[in-house]
Amino acid sequence: MKKVLWSLALGSLLAMASCKESPKLSQSGLLPLPQEISDGSGTYELGASSGIKLTGSSERLTGIGEFLAEKLRPATGFDFPVSFDAGDIELELTGNDDSESYELTVTADGVKISSTGEAGLFYGVQTLLQILPAEIYQANLQNQSWMIPQGMIKDSPEFEYRGSMLDVARHFISVADVKFYLDQMAQLKLNYLHLHLTDDQGWRIEIKSWPKLTEIGGSTQVGGGKGGFYTQEDYKEIVAYAAERFITIVPEVDMPGHTNSALASYAELNPGVNLPNGKLDSVNKAPLDYSMPTRNPQASELYTGIEVGWSTFAPKLELTYAFVDSVVREITEITPGPYFHIGGDESHVTEKEDYIYFVERVQDIVSKYGKTSIGWDEVATAKLLPGNVAQFWAKEENAKLAKDQENKVLMSPAKKIYLDMQYDSTTRIGLHWAAYVELDSAYLWEPTEYAPGISKEHILGIEAPLWTETVVNREDINYLAFPRLAAAAEIAWTSKDRRNWEGFSKRLPAQGKRWDVQGVGFYRSPKVTW
Ligand code: TNX
Numbered sequence: 001m002k003k004v005l006w007s008l009a010l011g012s013l014l015a016m017a018s019c020k021e022s023p024k025l026s027q028s029g030l031l032p033l034p035q036e037i038s039d040g041s042g043t044y045e046l047g048a049s050s051g052i053k054l055t056g057s058s059e060r061l062t063g064i065g066e067f068l069a070e071k072l073r074p075a076t077g078f079d080f081p082v083s084f085d086a087g088d089i090e091l092e093l094t095g096n097d098d099s100e101s102y103e104l105t106v107t108a109d110g111v112k113i114s115s116t117g118e119a120g121l122f123y124g125v126q127t128l129l130q131i132l133p134a135e136i137y138q139a140n141l142q143n144q145s146w147m148i149p150q151g152m153i154k155d156s157p158e159f160e161y162r163g164s165m166l167d168v169a170r171h172f173i174s175v176a177d178v179k180f181y182l183d184q185m186a187q188l189k190l191n192y193l194h195l196h197l198t199d200d201q202g203w204r205i206e207i208k209s210w211p212k213l214t215e216i217g218g219s220t221q222v223g224g225g226k227g228g229f230y231t232q233e234d235y236k237e238i239v240a241y242a243a244e245r246f247i248t249i250v251p252e253v254d255m256p257g258h259t260n261s262a263l264a265s266y267a268e269l270n271p272g273v274n275l276p277n278g279k280l281d282s283v284n285k286a287p288l289d290y291s292m293p294t295r296n297p298q299a300s301e302l303y304t305g306i307e308v309g310w311s312t313f314a315p316k317l318e319l320t321y322a323f324v325d326s327v328v329r330e331i332t333e334i335t336p337g338p339y340f341h342i343g344g345d346e347s348h349v350t351e352k353e354d355y356i357y358f359v360e361r362v363q364d365i366v367s368k369y370g371k372t373s374i375g376w377d378e379v380a381t382a383k384l385l386p387g388n389v390a391q392f393w394a395k396e397e398n399a400k401l402a403k404d405q406e407n408k409v410l411m412s413p414a415k416k417i418y419l420d421m422q423y424d425s426t427t428r429i430g431l432h433w434a435a436y437v438e439l440d441s442a443y444l445w446e447p448t449e450y451a452p453g454i455s456k457e458h459i460l461g462i463e464a465p466l467w468t469e470t471v472v473n474r475e476d477i478n479y480l481a482f483p484r485l486a487a488a489a490e491i492a493w494t495s496k497d498r499r500n501w502e503g504f505s506k507r508l509p510a511q512g513k514r515w516d517v518q519g520v521g522f523y524r525s526p527k528v529t530w
Helices: 004-020 060-077 119-133 175-187 232-244 260-265 316-332 350-369 378-381 396-404 438-443 474-481 484-493 500-515
Strands: 036-046 052-055 090-096 102-107 108-119 146-155 159-168 192-196 248-255 339-343 372-376 391-392 408-411 459-466
Touching: 004 232, 036 102, 052 060, 052 192, 052 232, 060 090, 060 119, 090 119, 090 175, 102 119, 119 146, 119 350, 119 484, 146 316, 159 175, 159 484, 175 192, 175 232, 175 474, 192 339, 192 459, 232 248, 316 339, 316 350, 339 408, 339 500, 350 372, 372 378, 378 391, 378 396, 438 484, 438 500, 459 474, 484 500
Parallel strands: 052 090, 090 108, 159 192, 159 459, 192 248, 248 339, 339 372, 372 391, 391 408, 408 459
Antiparallel strands: 036 146, 102 108, 102 146
16 A cells, blocks of 8 residues: 555655756747747657658658758667658648748647648758757767657748858868758858858859869868868759758859969969069059959969958959959859859959959949849948949948948958957967857847948848858867857858847757767857756
């Protein structure tokens, strides 16, 4: 009798304990925070008989189902068949638009994600993975149960452009490392990856009609390492991998400044007044008469330092535009997304009027190939074509120039969102010319109030750039990008009234666990109780 009583007591104690620990949807550490979460009571458990049921029809529906199944199989060891017949996880497509909104419901009978668009369905899938135990991200079998809290989530993004940038020019980043980064971006519901493909130190994309760009211009990097480049096949592989994750690649060829790698590859692109170290001769620079018959251009030397603002294409030279045309043509041919980034920053040795002439001609070339130009904020000093975008990084007056021309602004204020800024003075890598950017600082800013006169309707979205002067490998990328990329993602996705530091910092430890499981060595900011 005593024994029975004891086991009853123990049983109810255990029940209480497990009840207390029964996870709540609102406490799953969702990042970015959804627009609406309502908790239910109880959980739903995935099991060996779980499957994915597709409802609706579209080209990519099966692909999204398979994507989810592939994420669920390794850690659970369950089969997760994907079919149009049955399954306790239903992916329901109710339309065929490009909506990124979704609804996710978990009941005692299973899970249902529904959206009018494929992208929305995909983001619902990402949310489902986040409300499962973090071990779901393990690549091998985990011996545990797979409980999901009951309740409902309604979600949609604040900004249509939610991006990050990798500078693959200062240090080359391998295809595998770019893919790893894309996986992390997708989990945070980011949808644009901007690749900074060229700079003084390296040319990283094969251009078949100008092969020396990569043969010579791709052969080194900051610090003098061996560099590298993407063949067009590699680039297509990145584009396709990104597209499977609803991420659009934005290629950048930075010009007319930041062009030494091209100038080192082809002598004829040089104005003919340069010094052997690649710097412009300040005596000869003044009249810049590139058409002079005596023009005798020399290829500049490869450059492995980190100074900026000293190189330039020759804007008065017709060959420059034939060159740009080929480059834009070859890259846009393998870029399905709508944007081509023309750089345009820090052209300190280009005459102002030449700079404007250059930007306007290059915009026309990009437009001829059916793409919309994005440029760093300086491009707004030129006349922008309708629909083109200025990426604000430093100068508020440039953002205003863009707005006054009715062009949209992409927000990347260096003081807040540059992932290469050190967290503090002890951070082992990174720069600090803009600021030290601790995690709270990276989170606590409001894009619609940051630059005077630039409000919601002028903003295309948010982008977090990672410049790589001090970044050599995946470990370095992870250390600088995380957790700050999560802050950027939340600012881009979650509406202003839902965002606060308190909530963000409390949700981060759950995300930290997900990163740990995936081998993302993130920075354990002292501002968070991990
Ligand atoms: C400024 S931001 C640059 C880059 C550097 C970066 C380092 C911008 C458009 N230009 O060339 O890599 O600072 O933080």
